[in-house]
Amino acid sequence: MPLMRALLAFGTMLAIALPLAAQSVPLISLTLKDAERIALSNSESLRIQNLRIQSASRRFTLGIRDYLPQLELGFATANGVNIGALDTPSDQLSISLREPIYNGGRTIVQRSLARLELILSQHASTMARGDVLNDVWDKYHQVLVLEAQRAVKEDALGQSRRQMEIAQTERGLGMIREIDLLDVQLSVSNQEMDLESTENDLEQAFYALKKTVGLSPEQQLELAGRIDSSYQGIRIDKPGSWFFAVAQQNNSDLQSASYKVTQMEAQVAMAHAQFLPQIGANVSVSVSGPGFPLQTPAFSVGLDISFPQSIAPVKSSGSGGMTGQSATSGNTSVTANPLQSITGFLDDIDAELSLQEARAAVRDLTRDLRFQVGQLITGYQRQTAAIALGRRSLDIEQKKIRVLTQQVRDGSATLSDLLKEQAQASDLEVKVLSDILTLIRGERSLERLIGVEPGELVRLVGGNHEGS
Numbered sequence: 001m002p003l004m005r006a007l008l009a010f011g012t013m014l015a016i017a018l019p020l021a022a023q024s025v026p027l028i029s030l031t032l033k034d035a036e037r038i039a040l041s042n043s044e045s046l047r048i049q050n051l052r053i054q055s056a057s058r059r060f061t062l063g064i065r066d067y068l069p070q071l072e073l074g075f076a077t078a079n080g081v082n083i084g085a086l087d088t089p090s091d092q093l094s095i096s097l098r099e100p101i102y103n104g105g106r107t108i109v110q111r112s113l114a115r116l117e118l119i120l121s122q123h124a125s126t127m128a129r130g131d132v133l134n135d136v137w138d139k140y141h142q143v144l145v146l147e148a149q150r151a152v153k154e155d156a157l158g159q160s161r162r163q164m165e166i167a168q169t170e171r172g173l174g175m176i177r178e179i180d181l182l183d184v185q186l187s188v189s190n191q192e193m194d195l196e197s198t199e200n201d202l203e204q205a206f207y208a209l210k211k212t213v214g215l216s217p218e219q220q221l222e223l224a225g226r227i228d229s230s231y232q233g234i235r236i237d238k239p240g241s242w243f244f245a246v247a248q249q250n251n252s253d254l255q256s257a258s259y260k261v262t263q264m265e266a267q268v269a270m271a272h273a274q275f276l277p278q279i280g281a282n283v284s285v286s287v288s289g290p291g292f293p294l295q296t297p298a299f300s301v302g303l304d305i306s307f308p309q310s311i312a313p314v315k316s317s318g319s320g321g322m323t324g325q326s327a328t329s330g331n332t333s334v335t336a337n338p339l340q341s342i343t344g345f346l347d348d349i350d351a352e353l354s355l356q357e358a359r360a361a362v363r364d365l366t367r368d369l370r371f372q373v374g375q376l377i378t379g380y381q382r383q384t385a386a387i388a389l390g391r392r393s394l395d396i397e398q399k400k401i402r403v404l405t406q407q408v409r410d411g412s413a414t415l416s417d418l419l420k421e422q423a424q425a426s427d428l429e430v431k432v433l434s435d436i437l438t439l440i441r442g443e444r445s446l447e448r449l450i451g452v453e454p455g456e457l458v459r460l461v462g463g464n465h466e467g468s
């Protein structure tokens with residue numbers, strides 16, 4: 001008995017604790033702007049893109065070092081031990097300065113490539129940000145549409161249940177047949193299963209939204225917004241060529257491809273520059289002697305000429321200088337290594353090939369962009385027409401329901417007939433809501449394609465916003 005009482009007490013505590021735990025997660029009202037802001041702050045992809053921008057920016061800033069002279073400080077010591085003679089110790093302090101004079105423009109091209117890398121990183125971050133915002137926008141409106149569809153189905157189910165209660169009373173009075181009651185009950189059962197399916201879809205849509213935004217799956221949400229069931233879309237009266245001109249300036253994919261062309265042009269310039277020599281001047285000042293204090297000064301000036309690629313494996317240098325008060329020196333050298341790889345002769349061809357591929361990609365994107373703009377506009381106009389037809393069908397269906405309601409009262413029609421028409425009207429209303437989601441998705445797709453912010457399409461076409 002004590003054990004039973006303990007188990008009963010534990011069960012009671014658990015029954016109380018579980019609802020309290022479920023209620024511990026606060027319900028928050030989430031606007032679209034809030035969802036976008038939270039998603040941007042939680043996005044791993046954006047954090048990675050920001051790190052890439054920082055890396056490219058720092059690389060571009062530090063690249064200015066390539067234009068500055070190279071400074072070298074040196075200390076050397078050498079001790080010669082001679083048998084039967086005096087040892088010859090020697091210490092030397094030196095300062096060398098080397099300044100690039102000419103390198104075929106390679107430094108400028110490399111600087112240009114670093115700048116392009118920074119631009120591409122920034123552009124990729126902008127595209128990633130747009131992807132996050134669009135994903136949030138789509139999932140947010142998906143939930144709104146499903147909530148509106150659930151409300152329609154709940155209202156229809158409520159009406160059907162009231163009709164079923166009337167049918168059960170009439171059956172008890174012998175006013176209708178058993179088969180008529182079964183038809184009504186079957187209709188209600190089908191509506192209940194349909195509503196349950198919508199509830200499941202809504203639960204999954206909420207989960208997808210939370211995942212995209214970066215919220216916990218246990219977080220309770222209510223969305224601050226609704227779908228306007230009377231929305232008719234935007235009247236687009238500008239030609240497709242006008243939208244295509246806007247897209248050519250703003251489309252992110254086309255901009256990225258154009259940057260790639262510029263990058264490949266710089267690579268071609270770099271490949272052609274490999275045949276040009278690299279020339280640098282150097283100045284060296286040193287002080288040497290058998291010990292400190294060092295008393296023998298030396299000064300030399302030189303010029304180095306080399307080719308950075310193996311296709312011209314030749315290096316030459318010349319220098320002249322003075323040591324002490326009277327000693328002068330001059331040195332020249334030429335070295336060649338003809339057995340190096342000669343695959344460098346293909347670099348300019350490979351670079352030109354990459355450039356032609358990049359230009360071909362821009363042409364293909366431009367052609368596809370023109371086609372996609374036309375397709376989106378045509379599809380959008382067809383969708384607005386489909387919504388208008390759907391509303392017309394819904395109006396006709398509602399008129400039939402009014403007629404059938406009267407016929408049911410007169411006894412010339414059954415409740416089963418009325419419920420079928422009401423279910424048909426509910427299905428049409430749900431479909432109109434789905435078509436509205438397709439319509440606003442089409443607006444967003446067109447906005448993304450031509451490279452403008454959400455909601456800018458209304459302003460671009462002159463504010464021709466059609467609604468109730």
